[in-house]
Amino acid sequence: MPFTPLHMGAGVALKAVTRNSFSLVVFGGSQIAIDIQPLVVMLTNKGELHGFSHTILGATLIGLFCGLAGKPIGELFLRLIRKPGYLPIDWRVSFGSAFIGTYSHIFIDSIMHSDVTPLSPFSTASPLYGIISIETLHVLCLAGVFVGGLAYWAVEKKCKKT
Template identity: 55%
Template sequence: MPFTPLHMGPGIAIKALLQGSFSLMVFGWTQIIMDIQPLIVLITGEGHLHGFSHTYVGATLLALLAALTGKYLSEIGLFVLGLNQEWKVKIAWWVTFLSAFIGAYSHVLLDSIMHSDLEPFYPFDRHNPFLGFISIEALHKLCLYSGAVGGVLYFTVLEILKHKNKRAQR
């Protein structure tokens, strides 16, 4: 992806499907962590643009880091946004790890489709079987449309649940 926000589209769709079993904040934090190494290369001009951080081995290590730091950062972020008043929302560790691993592995997969320098299975194999699987334009549309559809679906499910809870309280 040319920049991290496009990775959020599939994350929004996953959030719509998994609801409380997925943390979009941890997923987003993982996207940021994944792109730190390429950002450093772009700034310094030194190193391999999509190096070890964009392999499944590197993504595994970064997912662990993202989960361990992202749980608390996300809970603080929800509080700052006014969505976690009185610190009642606690993100379960299993949700944190699931979200971080989905974020890291999807990041490598999506970037593998469009970046020729990416070696997702390094150090075991240098071949990138995903390169060119779909066009870059189709990949960008997939990310944008999945975010739009996911957003609509998420808020639709929220409204349905809200009405269902109102009926149950009567």
């Protein structure tokens, strides 16, 4: 299902330890952007569900776009939700967060969807498919959200005291 929040687990955990060296907003935006193509396929019944957007080449192009768009859109979003402590988003942070988002997305989807061929057009292999069970993958993603969320909360609380 497109736009699954389980993909955010890695981002939440990473944000907890990297603070302003990683943008959870840009990461989340790249998670949504990479699933636009599957959403269009689901709505139109035309095309490959996990096609070009779920390849390394596609993730790279989407990452470039999200890195460029992520800084201005992310900064606007942070202003709207009144989180000025995370401003400004550095360009390196924007691009890094976007690429971590797109590449982690195809990594996770490669494990659980047999039609994800990350090396396409050079190979139709799906080498990560089934290396762990979907249940285990979901537990790992949820653990990232909860452990990362707790760590983020603890760090935020500590930073407010100092």
